[in-house]
Amino acid sequence: MADLLKALASEERMTVLRSHFDDLPMGFFVTNCDGYVEYLNDEAAKLIGFESTLEAIGYSLYNVENIINCGLMDAFNSILTGRTFRKEELHCTNRQGHFAILNLYCSPHRGENGEIAGIFGIIQDVTESSKKKAELEEAIYELSIMSQVSEALSSTADLDDVVRIILTGVTANEGLGFNRAFLFLAKENEGYLEGKIAVGPTSPEEAGRIWSRLAGQKITLREMLNDYSQHENDSNSSLTTLIAGWRIPLDSSGAFSEAINLGRGIHVFAGEHTHRETTDILTRLGTESMAVAPIISKGRKLGLIAADNNITGKKISDSVVELLQTFANQTAVAIERSRLYDVQVERARELEEINRQLAESQDQIIRVEKMSVIGELTSSIAHELRNPLTVIGGFANLLVSTGQIDDAAEYLNIILSETHRAETVLHQVLDFSKASRARTRELQFNDLVVETHGLLLSKLRRDQAPPVLQLADENPHIWGNPEQLRHALYQFMLLTVEELTSECTIKMATATENRQVRLIIGFKGREPARAKVVTTLKQIFGNPTGTQKLSILVAGETLKYHGGDYGVEGSQDNLPRLYLELPRYTGGEND
Amino acid sequence: MIKVLIIDDEVHVRKLYQEVLSREGYQVTAVGTGGEAFAALNESGYDLVILDIELENDSGLNILKQLKSSYPGLPIILNSAYAVYKADFHSWVADAYVLKSSDFKPLKDKIKELIHA
Structure with missing residues (x-):
C-alpha cells in the first residue's frame, strides 16, 4: 500500500493504477476530493453504468445517487472527513437502469503530507451470489416450515388443528407465502367438495397490518399459529364464512375436479379455465389465479387445498404449485390419521361400553342365578309343605264337620286357623318362586x-x-x-x-x-x-x-x-x- | 252312585280324599300309581278321576295324556300342590285344575260341576 501511495503521488500513478487494477475482477475507482473520477477500471465502469472508462473520467461521483441510486450520499461525503465505509448487498440501480446487488468499500486516500487527497473505492457485484444465498435461505426456511408442519401434524389428531396447521403453513410468508388458503373436504359418498376453513386477510389494508407486524420475523410455525389465533380470528372466520357451505361437484369438468382426477396440483387461470364452475369460484373468491392441490390418500378423495395471491398479485410459479401439492399430501396423511384416530377412539369407547355391559350382565346373571336358585329352593320347600298342610287341615276339617268333638273343637279351630295362615304364606312364596323364573x-x-x-x-x-x-x-x-x-x-x-x-x-x-x-x-x-x-x-x-x-x-x-x-x-x-x-x-x- | 277314582302317591292324601268325598256321597277308589289306575278303570267304570301331577315314580301329565287317549269322555281334575303346571300346555287337556288345600270347597264344587255337566 505504501508503494501505491507513492505511485499515486507521482506523475506515473495512472500507469501504476492501470497495471494493478485494470484487470481486477472487481470494480476499482479513485476520485479526487471533489469526487471527480481520476481512475476506474473496466469492471467499475460497467457496474456504475459508463459506456467506457473514458466516459467516466472527469465525472463526479458526488452525484452518486444519480449514478447508483443506493442511498449512500451522506456516507460517501463522510469519507472526505477521514472516515471509511463498507456497505454490503446494496440494492442498486446504475445510471443505465440495471439492477445489481453490490458490495461497496470506500476509504480516503491521502497526499504526501497526510492530507485527504481523494477516495479509493472498490465495487463488487454480488447479485448472483446474493440471489443464490437468498434462494438457499428461502429453501432452508421452506424446509424448516415443512419440517415444522410435519412435526406439528404428528403432534395432533384433531382434524380442526390439522387443517389450521396446514393452511397456516401454506400462507406463512416465508413458507409457501400464499396470501390466502382455502380447504375443501370431500363428501365422497355424496359426490361433492364442501368448503371447510380458510386462512388469510380479507383486504389489502388488513394484509398490510398483518404483514407489517410479521415483517422480517423468522418466526416458527408454532409462533405463527399462536399469532394467527391471537390476531386473525376475525378475518379467518370471515374468510371461512365466504366458503362455508359451498358445494362443488366431484364429477364436473371444473378445475377442482380436474385436479382431483389428475391427482396432482394445477395452476388455475381466469383466462385459461373457462368452465363456468371455475369462473364462478374465481369470481366469488375475487381472484384471477390460484393454485389447487388435491388431498388424496390411497385413492380416496379427501379434499382439496386452494391458495392464491389476490392481495400481492405475486405470480404463482410451477414450483410453488408442486410445493402446495407436497403440503396437500401431508394433509392427506394427517386427515387419514385423524380419521383413524377418531375411529379408534370411537371403537375404544364402544369396547368400554361393551365391557361395562358385560360386567353388568355378568353381575345380573349371577344375581338372576341366585334368585333362580332361591326360587327353586323355596318352590320345592313350599310344595313339600303344602301336602302335609293339606292333610293336617283336611283331617281337622273333617273332625270339625262331624260335630262330635266338643272338647277338642277349640284346638281343632286353632289348627285350622294356623293351617290357613301357613297356606297363605306358601301361596306368597310360590308366587315369588314363579316370578323368579x-x-x-x-x-x-x-x-x-x-x-x-x-x-x-x-x-x-x-x-x-x-x-x-x-x-x-x-x-x-x-x-x-x-x-x-x-x-x-x-x-x-x-x-x-x-x-x-x-x-x-x-x-x-x-x-x-x-x-x-x-x-x-x-x-x-x-x-x-x-x-x-x-x-x-x-x-x-x-x-x-x-x-x-x-x-x-x-x-x-x-x-x-x-x-x-x-x-x-x-x-x-x-x-x-x-x-x-x-x-x-x-x-x-x-x- | 257316582264313582270317583283318586290317583295320588301319598297315602295320607288318599285317605283324606276318600274320607272327604265319601261323606259327599261318592263311591271312592284311591290308587297310588298310573298302573293301578288303569287296572281299576279296566275292571270297573268310573265317572270322574282326580289326578295328582308330581307322583313318586310317574308323571301325572303322562297319565293324563294316556287317560284322555283311552277314555276320551272321562272327566279328569288335575289336583296338585304346584300352581306352575297350570301354564304347562300338557295340563290343558284336563277338565279342571284345582290346587291342593285343606279347604275342599273348590274341589267339591268342581266335581259337582263336571258330574252334572
Missing part, C-alpha cells in the same frame, strides 16, 4: 302399574273402595323381571288397600324423575282417618305382622334387586305416603 326385559312402567292395578281391582272385596290411579304423561322404560315386579307392586298395593281402604281414599300415581320412576301411594281423608293412616303405616313398616313382614321382605327385596327402593315419606298435606321407585332404563346407558 320369568326373564328380565325392557318394560314400560305405566303399563306395569296399570296391569297390577287391574289385578288388584279384580281381587277387591265389595266393601273395599277401588284406589284411584293417575298416570304420568310419560311412560318411562324400566328393565326387569315383569312377574317379580308385578308381584312386588301388587304386594305393596294390597297391603295398603287391605289396611286403609275403609279409612280413606287411596290414590296411586306414577311419576318420572331424572333417573328414577316412582309409584306413589297417597292417602286422603279427614280425622280420624288421617291418624289411622299414620298409625297403620307405622305398624306396617315399623312392626309388621308375620304375613306382612314376609310380603314386605319379598316385595322390598325384589325392588332393591332391580336397583330400586321403597319407603314412607311426607307429603304436602302432611300425610305420609308410600313410594316405590325403580331406575329408569335408557337403552343400555344406565350406570
